[in-house]
Amino acid sequence: MTDLLNLAGDFPLLDRTVRGGKPLVYLDTGATSQKPAAVLEAERAFNSRHNAAVHRGAHQIAEEATEAYEGARAGVAQFVGADFGEIIWTKNATEGLNLVAYSFLNATLGRGGAEAERFRLNAGDEIVVTELEHHANLVPWQELAAKTGAVLRWIPVTPDGRLDLEQLDVISERTRVVAFTHASNVTGAITDTAPIVARAQEVGAYTVLDACQSAAHLPVNFAELGVDFAAFSGHKMLAPTGVGVLYGRRELLEAMPPVLTGGSMVEIVTMESTTFMPPPQRFEAGTQMVAQTVGMHAAVDYLTGIGMDKLAAHEDQLAGELLAGIAEVPGVRVLGPSSTQDRLAVVAFDVPGVHPHDVGQVLDDQGIAVRVGHHCAQPVHRAFGVHASTRASAGVYTSSSDIQAFIAGLHQVVKFFG
Amino acid sequence: MTDLLNLAGDFPLLDRTVRGGKPLVYLDTGATSQKPAAVLEAERAFNSRHNAAVHRGAHQIAEEATEAYEGARAGVAQFVGADFGEIIWTKNATEGLNLVAYSFLNATLGRGGAEAERFRLNAGDEIVVTELEHHANLVPWQELAAKTGAVLRWIPVTPDGRLDLEQLDVISERTRVVAFTHASNVTGAITDTAPIVARAQEVGAYTVLDACQSAAHLPVNFAELGVDFAAFSGHKMLAPTGVGVLYGRRELLEAMPPVLTGGSMVEIVTMESTTFMPPPQRFEAGTQMVAQTVGMHAAVDYLTGIGMDKLAAHEDQLAGELLAGIAEVPGVRVLGPSSTQDRLAVVAFDVPGVHPHDVGQVLDDQGIAVRVGHHCAQPVHRAFGVHASTRASAGVYTSSSDIQAFIAGLHQVVKFFG
Amino acid sequence: MEQLYQQVILDHSRQRSGEGELQAPDGESFQVNPTCGDECTVQVTLAEGAIDSLAWTGKGCSISQASLSLMYEMVHGQPVAEAEQLGETFRELIHNRGQELDEEKMDLLDDLGAFTGVGRYSARVKCALLGWMALRGALAQAQPTQA
Amino acid sequence: MEQLYQQVILDHSRQRSGEGELQAPDGESFQVNPTCGDECTVQVTLAEGAIDSLAWTGKGCSISQASLSLMYEMVHGQPVAEAEQLGETFRELIHNRGQELDEEKMDLLDDLGAFTGVGRYSARVKCALLGWMALRGALAQAQPTQA
Ligand SMILES: Cc1ncc(COP(=O)(O)O)c(C=O)c1O
Numbered sequence A, B: 001m002t003d004l005l006n007l008a009g010d011f012p013l014l015d016r017t018v019r020g021g022k023p024l025v026y027l028d029t030g031a032t033s034q035k036p037a038a039v040l041e042a043e044r045a046f047n048s049r050h051n052a053a054v055h056r057g058a059h060q061i062a063e064e065a066t067e068a069y070e071g072a073r074a075g076v077a078q079f080v081g082a083d084f085g086e087i088i089w090t091k092n093a094t095e096g097l098n099l100v101a102y103s104f105l106n107a108t109l110g111r112g113g114a115e116a117e118r119f120r121l122n123a124g125d126e127i128v129v130t131e132l133e134h135h136a137n138l139v140p141w142q143e144l145a146a147k148t149g150a151v152l153r154w155i156p157v158t159p160d161g162r163l164d165l166e167q168l169d170v171i172s173e174r175t176r177v178v179a180f181t182h183a184s185n186v187t188g189a190i191t192d193t194a195p196i197v198a199r200a201q202e203v204g205a206y207t208v209l210d211a212c213q214s215a216a217h218l219p220v221n222f223a224e225l226g227v228d229f230a231a232f233s234g235h236k237m238l239a240p241t242g243v244g245v246l247y248g249r250r251e252l253l254e255a256m257p258p259v260l261t262g263g264s265m266v267e268i269v270t271m272e273s274t275t276f277m278p279p280p281q282r283f284e285a286g287t288q289m290v291a292q293t294v295g296m297h298a299a300v301d302y303l304t305g306i307g308m309d310k311l312a313a314h315e316d317q318l319a320g321e322l323l324a325g326i327a328e329v330p331g332v333r334v335l336g337p338s339s340t341q342d343r344l345a346v347v348a349f350d351v352p353g354v355h356p357h358d359v360g361q362v363l364d365d366q367g368i369a370v371r372v373g374h375h376c377a378q379p380v381h382r383a384f385g386v387h388a389s390t391r392a393s394a395g396v397y398t399s400s401s402d403i404q405a406f407i408a409g410l411h412q413v414v415k416f417f418g
Numbered sequence C, D: 001m002e003q004l005y006q007q008v009i010l011d012h013s014r015q016r017s018g019e020g021e022l023q024a025p026d027g028e029s030f031q032v033n034p035t036c037g038d039e040c041t042v043q044v045t046l047a048e049g050a051i052d053s054l055a056w057t058g059k060g061c062s063i064s065q066a067s068l069s070l071m072y073e074m075v076h077g078q079p080v081a082e083a084e085q086l087g088e089t090f091r092e093l094i095h096n097r098g099q100e101l102d103e104e105k106m107d108l109l110d111d112l113g114a115f116t117g118v119g120r121y122s123a124r125v126k127c128a129l130l131g132w133m134a135l136r137g138a139l140a141q142a143q144p145t146q147a
């Protein structure tokens, strides 16, 4: 049994009450996390001391802003085992995943010249995704396939909500891209990436990892994982909204055409044509979310201060408590692995005969915030034969008493609609 | 003579000092504005009271977050004379302009079905931009032209840095898009939009307005201007970084295919295909910059509280002081109109024989923050026969004594390098 | 809770009226609630300016199912104009943030008044209105364009 | 200000050495500073492991022009290895945030020591190094690949 962390006091929002004075029990971290005071302070300090356009001014505040912005890049790079130049700021993970797909589209349309030819997709080429994906790592690939004539194939899920690694021969010589999640936001399953990366490398396909749920809850090192690209969002890992990261292997980024174009990513612009800067600038058009990158820096510093190993152990403990508690509520079915092995503290479940909206409403009435719906992952719900589910998810600030309150609330739900 | 506003006290950053204790004179608002305490407070309050995933939860905080987010949309819509559903959140203006270009590209590639056919570009179609554009409203159109086979043409600038409205026959029956700026970030010239919009409508071309500098400094009403699309950035108008707006006429947005795809913008997702929500959601994939939209709401409320007419008059006064002061510095040439008629308080200039970096450095040494370089607008600099310039730009918090300090500093520059 | 989940809502969500499909509808509309993927289809036939028959299918929460069931009971057989009027009044109630409307309107709404509490929960507004949106779509399709 | 704009810098920015073009360079490199669009081209010919001739063109601020001019004076005619060594040391100085390096290195840098103050202004670092980046590029092109 691990010693649980006790950090809720760092998070201003968590001491509020809801629905007429009930203390808030926040179990919706899988959707978005709350932010520690240290993050809010960092953003505030930037805005009231160092705010200026970065990479653009010769004046002192502009220098300070540039250092804060690039310092944040360095901090995040270190946090995920990347080089400085391999970190591209995006507004969220969704943009990061789309960025890869659109850069490949642009290459296919002849942009980026000969260097970018390796990213072109032809009719008959295949893109492999998985049935477990969040829509953010599925729909952009459907769109890319539709535009290039490539064919979409997918790795199915097992009955306990994991990627079915027996079916890796979906990845073939025709496969050009393999896009898959590092951890599911529905089943909580953590992917064993090694066989997928190995298979993709064997056939020369690019790997794109959705690290939204993993980067927030586990130690990750993209260089060690050997993936080509990875995307994650700040708001899920204690950072502000409006900032995310795309990781790309330097050698690839250097050869890829830009997607968004405009200021701060060009070298020479004439009316007729434009040359582009090297990465990461090439992919950061216009004025960026500077204050939010500073918040993101503070967030990874906060997480590093705790230690991602400790955080993972903390959440592992909570996942166990969640699973054990739910198992005692009659009839409730967990959509995902029933043990904590390779699993996040993200637990979606079905209460037969009671719609998730109604489950959520009764919990909300007791001050317990969970998420209901399809969690932006309709296919995996369909695989489980349901339409939607209720999901409880924990974070660094979650305590055992939060879990207990939730389990008690769930008993109430069953009673109310029983 | 107008009564000048006296609001610097509302802006925490402005009371700081630089370069060893010199009071800051901030004349770089054209690049990015400082933020009033009211904006920082609004963001902070959201983060510490109401932060949750929007449009997704059944719990109370999620409801509050959704109301804050959509309330911000309503506030901004009103501020620019748009309907609620015509406002799309973006990370910056650059993304907004790219969004239009990529939606047209997607339509050209067959996405969006028959409804979207009207946006398809064919070889020989023309896109008209202007020599005055910021790279953000030039390079995306170069890229779209290169990908679709359309031809890029442009409206030239006059010797005093305005669009040459004598040359509107660049817009022809072949023109499909006319992209132009509402106000130049280099010359400060405010565009007389009516003849351009009329000419575009005559030939059935879509109009795309870069409203980055105008929305921040003038009353604007997109419905009255009659443009089809317009983009602007929060960070230039007292709002946080990381949030911008694309305005699009509802009828057009409803027919356009999405660009970024993922969560929160879909209806039904199967592994094979996806249907999309109506606008504005269709264009807002993934978790948005919610806290920043709340900050943007507070910013437009702050501006509305002052009155955009009053702000414009305030800045008009400062523009006059800037132009008069610069005129007395021997040899200095203003790149743009020399009177305040239809002109912002954004004044770029050339000090013959002294490179803008050196100009900026000497000013910086006196605590005066200006911008140096090409200001993301190389073509207009080329039109003026220079490579780069120094730019002083004012905002709601700028005072006459800021202008005086700057003019004194400019005399110093000439002396130092004389 | 009891304010939201009135007995009539719970009853209708279990014992649903009007579920089914028509063979030859004059109008039909499919609606989705994108938050949760809940969906419904409403079909109508018209005769002499009235809703001659109505049927619906769908999956969703107790609020959306009860709303469809009660809608069926209240509008089927009624003149189109009255059904539309009722829909407008119901929308007004649901957007009233948990407050009742005036007496006349509450009288008109009858059992639909049980949904008053839904208005307090903005995330549930769409649930209550989903069926009514589909009804509006189905009626629009069934009627000759009024231009 | 005087710390940044040392007299030697001001002098070299006005009286520039080495500006021009070579007829048949062995290596050449074009560099841009994207902030301001400043650019320069450096050309070299090599002979017996030394920089036989060097010429540059460019437009830019006093710092970048003076840096190119002084670079010309110090490396032209010098062995490639020494020029590269000097470039490394100069880069180290410029990244030292306005502090001098150890005596030995400052001796090596000689007049280039005048650029020490540039390191205090991070926005100007690129200006001071632009010419040296071009030199590195030109030398790389001129030399048979060392693999
Ligand atoms: C006229 C104009 N257009 C476009 C932009 C681009 O705005 P952003 O960098 O916020 O996307 C700017 C500001 O840099 C601008 O001044």
Ligand SMILES: Cc1ncc(COP(=O)(O)O)c(C=O)c1O
Pocket: A030, A031, A092, A093, A094, A095, A134, A136, A137, A181, A183, A184, A185, A210, A212, A213, A233, A235, A376, B263, B285, B286, B287, B288
């Ligand atoms: C697994 C997973 N992928 C992608 C996303 C998309 O992230 P965002 O909405 O921040 O772009 C999410 C979160 O919603 C997620 O949980």
